[in-house]
Amino acid sequence: QVQLVESGGGLVQTGGSLRLSCAASGRTSSSYIMGWFRQAPGKAREFVAAISSSGGNLYYAAFVKGHFTISRDNAKNTVYLQMNSLKPEDTAVYYCACARGSYYYSGTRFDSWGQGTQVTVSS
Numbered sequence: 001q002v003q004l005v006e007s008g009g010g011l012v013q014t015g016g017s018l019r020l021s022c023a024a025s026g027r028t029s030s031s032y033i034m035g036w037f038r039q040a041p042g043k044a045r046e047f048v049a050a051i052s053s054s055g056g057n058l059y060y061a062a063f064v065k066g067h068f069t070i071s072r073d074n075a076k077n078t079v080y081l082q083m084n085s086l087k088p089e090d091t092a093v094y095y096c097a098c099a100r101g102s103y104y105y106s107g108t109r110f111d112s113w114g115q116g117t118q119v120t121v122s123s
Contacts, residue, residue: 001026001027001112002024002025002026002027002098002112003024003025003112004022004023004024004096004097004098004113004114005023005025006020006094006095006096006114006115006117007020007021007022007117008020008021008117009094009118010119010120011120011121011122012086012119012120013121014086014087014122015086016121017083017084017085017086018083018086019080019081019082019083020036020080020081020083020096020117020119021079021080022034022036022079022114023076023078024077024078024079024098025077028077031053031101031102032053032098032099032101033050033052033053033098033099033100033101033103033104034050034051034070034072034079034097034098035048035050035051035097035104035110036070036079036094036096037094037097038090038093038094038095039092039093039116040091040092043092045095046061048060048061048064048081048094049061049064049068049070049081050070050104050108051071051072051104052102053101053102053103054074054102055071055072057103057104058070059104067085068082068083068084069081069082070082081094083119086121087121088122090119090121091119091120091121092118092119093116093117094117094118094119095113095115095116096113097110097111097112097113098110098112099112
């Protein structure tokens with residue numbers, strides 16, 4: 001099993017940037033797809049981005065629109081989410097998750113989750 005710990009959340013003004021990190025530990029020797037999700041108050045959790053096990057394939061939700069970039073450093077067992085041009089509607093708890101496999105598709109089942117990190121964007 002893989003344990004995930006997010007960090008990097010906080011309070012930022014509209015137009016600002018944040019970089020989220022997610023450190024993985026445990027059985028990280030297997031290939032894992034890594035993903036970021038978010039959940040705003042009163043809303044369902046939604047997919048934000050995912051990255052293939054090698055880091056060569058990136059997948060984004062339509063609303064990202066080039067403002068977010070996912071990356072990973074497999075030597076450090078860490079995945080990142082660089083968020084630029086943040087808006088108040090980006091306010092949410094952001095979760096890191098992983099799924100066994102190499103490539104993400106809409107049916108990918110993420111079975112390990114971090115505890116989440118709060119991102120608040122003030123207007």
